Amino acid sequence: MPASEYAVVVTAIANLGEFEALARARLSPAAYAYYAGGSWNEQTMRDNEAAFARRRLLPRVLVDVSAVDPSTTMLGQRVALPIGFAPAALQGLAHRDAEVVPARVAARAGLVYCLSTFANRSIEDVAAVGPGPRWFQLYVQADRGRSEETVRRAAAAGYGALVLTVDSAGAGYRERELRDPILDPGSLPNVGGHATEHGPIGALLDGSLRWDDLAWLRGLSNLPLVVKGILDPLDAARAVEHGAAAIVVSNHGGRQLDRAPASLDALEGVVDAVAGRAEVYLDGGVRRGTDVVTALALGARAVFIGRPYLYALAAGGQAGVARCVEILESELRAAMILLGAPTLAALTRDRVA
Template sequence: MVPGGRAREVERGARDVLDPVHFDYLAGGAGDERTLTGNEDAFARRRLVPRVLRGPGPVDLSTDLPGVRLAAPVVVAPTAFHRLAHRDGEAATAAGVAAAGGLLTVSTMATTAVEGIAATGAALWFQLYVQPDRAFTAALVARAEAAGCRALVLTVDSPVRGRHGRDERHGFTELPPGVVCENLRAADGRVRDLVVDPDLGWDAVAWLRGRTTLPVLVKGVLHPADARLAVEHGVDGIVVSNHGGRQLDGAVSTLDALPAVVEAVAGRVPVLLDGGVRSGVDALVALALGADAVMLGRPVLWGLALGGADGVRAVLEDLTDELAHAMALVGAHRPADLTPDLVTVP
């Protein structure tokens, strides 16, 4: 089955075909899931105030981001364990992204090695956890660069792992047999455990820059003071993210955090929004409030579960088509034409 239409329909379809334990891992959030639901609720609160008689002409969604020019300002977010959703895992996701002309952010916790994902021809970024074993982290960076990834996305919101109530209720602590995190496979063939570094500081950006020529974005910024620090430390982009509601329950929604971060950055580097985007209209709202692009996470997994590569392609094409249609209706020709005055909270 190849999905189409609304994100909720695709999610319901994925729930029907996935193991309930695996669905809950992919769908769930931290604690009581207030932040998980809050990300979507923040979009639901917004309304559009379209302009008329502006003759926008054909809509042009093309967007420049670190290391890549995209046909639309939509990036597939890093998510773990795609083989829980489909037997071909991240290889199928990447094939679908390539067919849609998009960009995939490969997770450190992917169940397909970055080299295999790159073989699909998809444009890639690589999401990185800096681990206490810096030599192993540096080797992983080298693998991502050699595979052709165009930027590194440093996750900075995980000094400890989030607590997921659904997983605890299911007792879900291990991946199925034969499913492992291939990017954590060491030179000796052993798959290492991910160890997050609780002492990670801003010096990690300089350390990372000393080991790669790739652009470096930081993902997990919510506070405007951290956005200013990120720019001061030389990052090439910022992703406003609360880890999809999977880390700190009760954290501010990403859409609510976005305007202050955009103001703090003041156009010096691109700002992306991750969390709660479920439609092209949602993407339009985020762009109008200052994001240069949005990241799309769970809907891609639901498309993968239902239709493999074709499902991923369909989800991305549906969303970008809706974005272009909505832009025409608010009187915008390019993403740069979208401004905060087009969005209100009744």
């Protein structure tokens, strides 16, 4: 569809939730099942959003909020908003140019784009969209040599951090995918070799990875290590002890272990365990600017969104993803003004009940 038609579609969108129905109409049933699904009963997936809905925000009045600044730093790099694009596989299902499109929007907006190992576009093609805060998410493969090569490519292409996903020793039991499997995931240029041309991508996950392997990983490059998929405070402490510069509190959008806690409910325990030794981010269920301020008030430095930008990409291409960012920024600024928080530092725990 031409960009102009996309633009007509996306101007009518007022919140992130509205992208889903449009995306569903454009995606193949199997692609929609892959994007939308969670594991088992999808309890955790629902809980991620419900956990935000349960929290109340306490406004503080008569604070000068005539100038609101939603910018921050992530791993020392300035970002325009405390919101990044979570790594998500197979963006070619949503758009011909796949990961290149949201990576370009993120770069222009000054937001972190995290490229998945299982992307349909290469590390180098995505880097070619131009400078921007850009990270690479790694699934360690059973063939460690391939992972070593991937990490070196990401470092050479200027990615600013290595995000190791640790909640995926195997794939979650996802019924929607079982009923409606993706028959052709497209090419996976970041896994190396030709191992991926047949069989599900879940078969590429390596269940033998252990804490001790983090030293090996850190030795492959100078990139700071972000450990993604932590819910247990003890694991958070272990990650810090093994050199993590940051942690992403995440249950993979409810796609891995079902009935794992909602990310927001796990956040405070992790923040306390980390005790300022690393940055803590959160993903899972972030749909509104009010969700962003809630997570930040409870100790997250930033959040990531997953499905919303995938749906925006499918629904409206580049204009859709740009609209997704614009909505989140408007909502975040409005929430900061009404909470009486002119900066993100003013989002303290006592703002959330």
